[in-house]
Amino acid sequence: MGQRSKKHSDIAVAGGFRMNDLLGAAGKLVSNDSTIPVVTSYWQPLHAHGFHRFAEQAASSGASGVLIPDLPIEGAGAWSSAAHSVGVPVIYLVSLHSQPGRLPRTVATATGMVHAAATGGITGKEPPGRAHLPSLITQLRSLTNLPVAAGIGASTPATARTVAEWADLVVVGSADIRCMQSTPHGPDEAAGAACRAFAEALSPANPRPRADEDR
Structure with a gap:
């Protein structure tokens, strides 16, 4: 955390x-x-x-x-x-750095979706890495047909769009908290505005390429 x-x-x-x-x-x-x-x-x-x-x-x-x-x-x-x-x-958080054989076992147990760590860092700090995330999601897609969500590092609408080039869903947490913290007299409104900004960046009206389709 x-x-x-x-x-x-x-x-x-x-x-x-x-x-x-x-x-x-x-x-x-x-x-x-x-x-x-x-x-x-x-x-x-x-x-x-x-x-x-x-x-x-x-x-x-x-x-x-x-x-x-x-x-x-x-x-x-x-x-x-x-x-x-x-x-x-039951949703599990998975990492590229999982021990050999552990990723398939985790994915086989998951239901609903799988949550991939977009970075190796902590929430709200490290931006999602293009080298890290594609490799992890490629592995996950070879193991499951479940939707793949990615989070940890999606701190701005722009970085969320980067994550969405590979993932089916984008998980945002610390960015909303940061907006609420910076607007103590209207945290609910601030969180709502932040959510709308992320949603608009990922909406069909703002199409983004799927990196795995460009290979």
């Missing part, structure tokens, strides 16, 4: 934000428009909440998947079973 994400996660928890709030927000997104949310949490708070309970609530909220970035497949058996039992897709 990047320092900005961790700082604001701590602020949210100190302010009383809990798992029920996260899942409630997912449910509101589903009911208010056509948004299909993916819920992200680190393992410790999810485990403290109760992972069977969390899986059931995620299913009830309409979440289209759950990503736990710090939970490796070796320790995910119980969670995976709980999620699958209620129809919640």
Whole structure:
């Protein structure tokens, strides 16, 4: 987790934000428009909440998947079973630097989509690398037909477009937090404006080449 994400996660928890709030927000997104949310949490708070309970609530909220970035497949058996039992897709974060043989095992266990790390750095810091990301996504496409999302490093609409040359989906987190932090008197509006800027950069009205189609 990047320092900005961790700082604001701590602020949210100190302010009383809990798992029920996260899942409630997912449910509101589903009911208010056509948004299909993916819920992200680190393992410790999810485990403290109760992972069977969390899986059931995620299913009830309409979440289209759950990503736990710090939970490796070796320790995910119980969670995976709980999620699958209620129809919640399990999403894993994968890296180019995975040990030999581990990437195929992780992808084979994933459902819904796969989340590829666009950089080897932390969120909000290192820009996505053209040498790193294409190699990783090429490997993933050889292993699965699931959509491939990429994040960590997509900090501007321009870098998001770079990521989208290869990935099916672009994950943005720290950039929204940065906008909220810089506009303390209107964080919701700032986050909305940031999301719109990213969406417009990736919209069909702004076509971008698919790098894997140009080879």
